[in-house]
Amino acid sequence: MNEQILQKAKNIKLFAMDVDGVLSDGQIIYDAQGVETKAFFVQDGLGLQAVRQAGVVLAIITGRSSAMVERRAKELGIAHVIQGRDDKFVALMDLAAQLGLDxxxxxxMGDDLPDLKAVREAGFGISVANGCLQTQAVADYVTQKTGGQGAVREVCELILQAQDKFDDFVKKFQ
Incomplete structure (x- = not known):
């Protein structure tokens, strides 16, 4: 792993991410009653719980609003859920200020043009492997896995490794 990437990940105290295309595969599915559903990758959830337990604050910043997002965030202990925000960089700056973070x-972590500025300006900007080329171009790190298929877990493990907490995470299961 690139030393510069590891150094950026080592300093992370807040991990914020988009939902559609990052925590999910980007599909929006409506049932016969018009209720929106999403599929979330279980391994991403375990990674997020491990990062949270290691002391990193978790946040979702998404342009859409969905009860499914609220439910998943609650299951994972994600304290900060910001929905219906197209200005994701402003939302990230506001949350950082609220938490007293630089x-x-x-x-x-984002995947598309609405995430571009937040990915570029964050201390550690991440795009998924299937993110748009513009977001990938400004990211510090582009995942090997795609959104909704383990990309979040990949980043969680990277953060844990950079902060020397990965072995403790694995030991819980041995």
Missing amino acids: LSECAY
Whole structure:
């Protein structure tokens, strides 16, 4: 792993991410009653719980509003859920200020143009493997896995490794 990437990940105290295309595969599915559903990758959830237990604050910043997002965030203990925000960079800055953090201590993970500025300006900007080319171009790190298929877990493990907490995470299951 690139030493510069590890150094950025080592300093992270807030990990914020988009939902559609990052925590989910980007599909929006409506049932016969018009209720929106999403599929979330279980391994991403375990990674997020491990990062949270290691002391990193978790946040969701998404342009859409969905009860499914609220439910998943609650299951994972994600304290900060910001929905219906197209200005994701402003939302990230506001949350960082509220938490008393510098942007250098914040990671942001996105996949598309609305995430571009947040990915570029965060201390550790991340795009998923299937993110748009513009977001990938400004990211510090582009995942090997795609959104909704383990990309979040990949980043969680990277943060844990950079902060020397990965072995403790694994030991819980041995």
